[in-house]
Amino acid sequence: MRARARIAHLADKDSFSEEAAELRSEDPLGFFDLRPYPERLAEAELATGLGEAMVIGSASIGGTACELAVMDFAFMGGSMGSAVGEKFSRACDNSAERGVSLVSVAASGGARMQEGILSLMQLPKTVCAVEDLHEAGCAFISVLTHPATAGVLASFASLGDVLIAEPKALMSFAGPRVVQQTTREKLPDDFGLAEQNLRFGHIDMIVPRPELPPTLARLLRLFDDAE
Amino acid sequence: MPSEAELRLRERLAKLRGTRLLGGTGLSAELDRLQRQLDRIAAEPTDEEIWRSVELARHQERPYTLDYVDRLLIDWVELHGDRAQADDCAIVAGIGRFAGSTVALIGQQKGRDIKERTKRNFGMAYPEGYRKALRVMQLADRHGFPLISLVDTPGAYPGVTAEQHGQGGSIARSQAAMVRLNVPTVACVIGEGGSGGAIAIAVADRVLMQEHAIYSVISPEGCAAILWRDAAEARKAAAAFKPDAAHCLELGVIDEIVPEPPAGAHADYDAAARLLGHSLSEALEELEGIPPDELRKRRRARYRSLGVYA
Numbered sequence A: 001m002r003a004r005a006r007i008a009h010l011a012d013k014d015s016f017s018e019e020a021a022e023l024r025s026e027d028p029l030g031f032f033d034l035r036p037y038p039e040r041l042a043e044a045e046l047a048t049g050l051g052e053a054m055v056i057g058s059a060s061i062g063g064t065a066c067e068l069a070v071m072d073f074a075f076m077g078g079s080m081g082s083a084v085g086e087k088f089s090r091a092c093d094n095s096a097e098r099g100v101s102l103v104s105v106a107a108s109g110g111a112r113m114q115e116g117i118l119s120l121m122q123l124p125k126t127v128c129a130v131e132d133l134h135e136a137g138c139a140f141i142s143v144l145t146h147p148a149t150a151g152v153l154a155s156f157a158s159l160g161d162v163l164i165a166e167p168k169a170l171m172s173f174a175g176p177r178v179v180q181q182t183t184r185e186k187l188p189d190d191f192g193l194a195e196q197n198l199r200f201g202h203i204d205m206i207v208p209r210p211e212l213p214p215t216l217a218r219l220l221r222l223f224d225d226a227e
Numbered sequence B: 001m002p003s004e005a006e007l008r009l010r011e012r013l014a015k016l017r018g019t020r021l022l023g024g025t026g027l028s029a030e031l032d033r034l035q036r037q038l039d040r041i042a043a044e045p046t047d048e049e050i051w052r053s054v055e056l057a058r059h060q061e062r063p064y065t066l067d068y069v070d071r072l073l074i075d076w077v078e079l080h081g082d083r084a085q086a087d088d089c090a091i092v093a094g095i096g097r098f099a100g101s102t103v104a105l106i107g108q109q110k111g112r113d114i115k116e117r118t119k120r121n122f123g124m125a126y127p128e129g130y131r132k133a134l135r136v137m138q139l140a141d142r143h144g145f146p147l148i149s150l151v152d153t154p155g156a157y158p159g160v161t162a163e164q165h166g167q168g169g170s171i172a173r174s175q176a177a178m179v180r181l182n183v184p185t186v187a188c189v190i191g192e193g194g195s196g197g198a199i200a201i202a203v204a205d206r207v208l209m210q211e212h213a214i215y216s217v218i219s220p221e222g223c224a225a226i227l228w229r230d231a232a233e234a235r236k237a238a239a240a241f242k243p244d245a246a247h248c249l250e251l252g253v254i255d256e257i258v259p260e261p262p263a264g265a266h267a268d269y270d271a272a273a274r275l276l277g278h279s280l281s282e283a284l285e286e287l288e289g290i291p292p293d294e295l296r297k298r299r300r301a302r303y304r305s306l307g308v309y310a
Helices: A003-010 A037-048 A082-098 A113-120 A122-135 A176-183 A194-199 A209-226 B004-018 B025-040 B047-057 B065-072 B114-123 B127-143 B160-164 B167-180 B195-199 B220-228 B231-241 B245-250 B269-287 B292-304
Strands: A017-019 A054-061 A064-071 A101-108 A140-148 A162-165 B074-079 B091-098 B101-108 B147-153 B185-194 B206-210 B214-216 B256-258
Touching: A003 A054, A003 A064, A003 A101, A003 A209, A017 A082, A037 A113, A054 A082, A054 A209, A064 A082, A064 A209, A082 A101, A082 A113, A082 A122, A101 A209, A113 A122, A113 B195, A113 B214, A113 B220, A113 B231, A113 B245, A122 A140, A122 B167, A122 B195, A122 B292, A140 A209, A162 A194, A162 A209, A176 B160, B047 B214, B047 B231, B065 B091, B065 B101, B065 B147, B065 B269, B074 B127, B091 B127, B091 B269, B101 B127, B127 B147, B127 B167, B147 B195, B167 B195, B167 B292, B185 B195, B185 B269, B206 B245, B206 B269, B214 B245, B220 B231, B245 B256, B256 B269
Parallel strands: A064 A101, A101 A140, A140 A162, B101 B147, B147 B185, B185 B206, B185 B214, B206 B256
Antiparallel strands: A017 A054, A054 A064, B074 B091, B091 B101
């Protein structure tokens, strides 16, 4: 599900107000694979109408104010580079400032290779932002959608007070192909899926898409009461 | 003509010089260190030099964590197990005496022969390994021991059981635990700093990197397989994403490059250990006396500042 559609689905009508929309990735390494990185960025922006793979802003869900951070897989596989890390980081600060809960919706294949080691640094960066948010006493609800793998799973997306996944969402640290190639094991049918993660105790619940807004609304009300 | 790396480092140096001297010694020590580092990267590494580091970082005779523990710590006591499920030998953890005080040390450990490589799983940890590291971090925190972390892994293990045991979540929680520690922490990449498996134990107050270590978001082969659709293009990939120490320093990801003996750390374990020991104790000295709240605040601010965007 695309980020704008997701926000329209989750947020109360006309409640969403976008923040940090102007943030863009830069090209710290002058990265060139088969094509230059800035060209890929420009193409992604044209194709998606988004400046980056994450959209953040204030909103309300079921009448409770919150902050939203929603990823879009269509923008370079939802990969997490410096701009995504910074947007998530600001979403945490905005939540803390307004004393509201943060809801993130992860849809990402992992870190953005074109930014090299700086993309890896977005893992601890987002982890630190969550720590600051928690220290401010705000709740963080993390929704994992298909796919939420590698870098995001190994950072902020796993650190919610409550972890919710959509049915059949792939949420593995290593992708099925990499695991297959490395281990030559036969993978179980539910390898890395939300259902497996629920069985092994890594998430709180699996919620089908139509149930997501009321589920989030209930949780937000409960956390709001505590604050 | 100064390299771009040099210019950026000079810029950081100028900024620090402009900062009002608040704490006194800590800041001036950082100035000295930056100046020394600046001297080290007089020229940007060539593609060939980057690849040489990739080869040296993975050299089968390169000293591993326990080789340094043997040479740098006295009264070392290794601790085992994650208190839940297993003892993952890809990560070693324990306490010992370093430069006169008790420290806790964690690190990935590779094997030297087939038998040990299998036992150590080539330095690729399961969630159990990160949980072992985590409980020793917490032990350090309880007793006020500084934490040293030595990073050397191709990556966290990509396997069915590792996923079932929550690989992604354990890496996230290990980082979160390091962010919360009230004790001074120093990490050093001593070989391969492979992606999530590395950062899981590398979130520290001071991050060092040996001259020929590499630190990257993906292996050169992995990156080549995805972007070039051919793992054989690993050299090109490495030249593009620049996992070498000089570039990591330039990007602000590490604070210091630890020199190695001229032919590389594998050529002289004792000399490599002396150089590493010197940098580690210097880093811990710089952190001494900083109140816990301040340590945690600076640590978070440091990581939250990483990234390049417009």
